[in-house]
Amino acid sequence: MDDAALVRRCLEGDKRAFDELVQRYRDRIYGMALHLLGDKDLAEDIAQEAFLRAFQRLTLFDPNKGSFSTWLTTLTTRLCLNALKRRGVEQQWIVEQEDETLELTELGEDALSPEEEWWAAERRLVIRKLLSTLHPMQRAVLLLRYGEEMSIQEIAQVLQVPVGSVKAWLFRGREVLRRKLKEVGLL
Amino acid sequence: MNDECTKFLPKIHEWLEGCADEETSLLAQLHLRSCYRCREIVKEWQIIAQEIKLSIQIPAPEGFEERLKRRLNDHQLLSWRELAVSWSLTAFSVAASALWFGISLADVVRAFPQWIVGAISWSTLPVQWLQRFWDLISRWA
Numbered sequence A: 001m002d003d004a005a006l007v008r009r010c011l012e013g014d015k016r017a018f019d020e021l022v023q024r025y026r027d028r029i030y031g032m033a034l035h036l037l038g039d040k041d042l043a044e045d046i047a048q049e050a051f052l053r054a055f056q057r058l059t060l061f062d063p064n065k066g067s068f069s070t071w072l073t074t075l076t077t078r079l080c081l082n083a084l085k086r087r088g089v090e091q092q093w094i095v096e097q098e099d100e101t102l103e104l105t106e107l108g109e110d111a112l113s114p115e116e117e118w119w120a121a122e123r124r125l126v127i128r129k130l131l132s133t134l135h136p137m138q139r140a141v142l143l144l145r146y147g148e149e150m151s152i153q154e155i156a157q158v159l160q161v162p163v164g165s166v167k168a169w170l171f172r173g174r175e176v177l178r179r180k181l182k183e184v185g186l187l
Numbered sequence B: 001m002n003d004e005c006t007k008f009l010p011k012i013h014e015w016l017e018g019c020a021d022e023e024t025s026l027l028a029q030l031h032l033r034s035c036y037r038c039r040e041i042v043k044e045w046q047i048i049a050q051e052i053k054l055s056i057q058i059p060a061p062e063g064f065e066e067r068l069k070r071r072l073n074d075h076q077l078l079s080w081r082e083l084a085v086s087w088s089l090t091a092f093s094v095a096a097s098a099l100w101f102g103i104s105l106a107d108v109v110r111a112f113p114q115w116i117v118g119a120i121s122w123s124t125l126p127v128q129w130l131q132r133f134w135d136l137i138s139r140w141a
């Protein structure tokens, strides 16, 4: 069943439909929040807040204007950026090595040799660390563009900034990542 | 990377992201065709994009759904409580208004006959004036 159908069922009072939506997007929304906030407890709190608000405002979701996934990601991103503003500081995300390796293998790679898999996992780990050092807006733009596959225009709407800023953050963010990965020999 | 590449990379980026105008797209493609270094950079950008796509999902902590359900229930309970308070307040204000309006209505009903008499006497005033005017004219004539 597609997301729009699940939303319709939710609005008809079927609570299991909402559970299904949570299950579908839980890891993506939590991942987005963790990437943006760099704090596991806060990321869980904000991810739950995003689902809670989605549930409360489900009548406002219009499938003709965009997908449920984009709507939920927009909610999450705005909540994260507000949380960062409230904190007033950008926190660095200290990645717990053992934990992360476990999560990366769970994500899986298509037919890679063990050595290639190790390199890919290592690179992803470094990218996550590097992402956490970028300015929150640069990080948000990279995650929305490549993680969520949103268009530049959509991202500008989510972040409520001009399209030109999104283009610039995207270019600079990707270049910073590329140069740093080159420096450590992972590209 | 030479100066020309530095100048062309933002254009190539715009073209790849699908937000370049016709001229920029053309320039970007022409440069890419002739520059091995920039082609390599594009490949590296693509790897980064792919890696970000793969790392966006992070397994949520255990018990995430249960905690969310608890929050949803608490919230719904709170909403019901808020709704109950709001209903009680509305009922109270309606009762108070009705009481106040009831008293006023009684006053209105009680004063009604006097109003009627007053209204009738006011409505006959022009006739009375006309009568007096006619008398005055007849006497003078």
Ligand SMILES: [Zn+2]
Binding pocket: B004, B005, B008, B031, B035, B036, B037, B038, B039
């Ligand atoms: Zn070049």
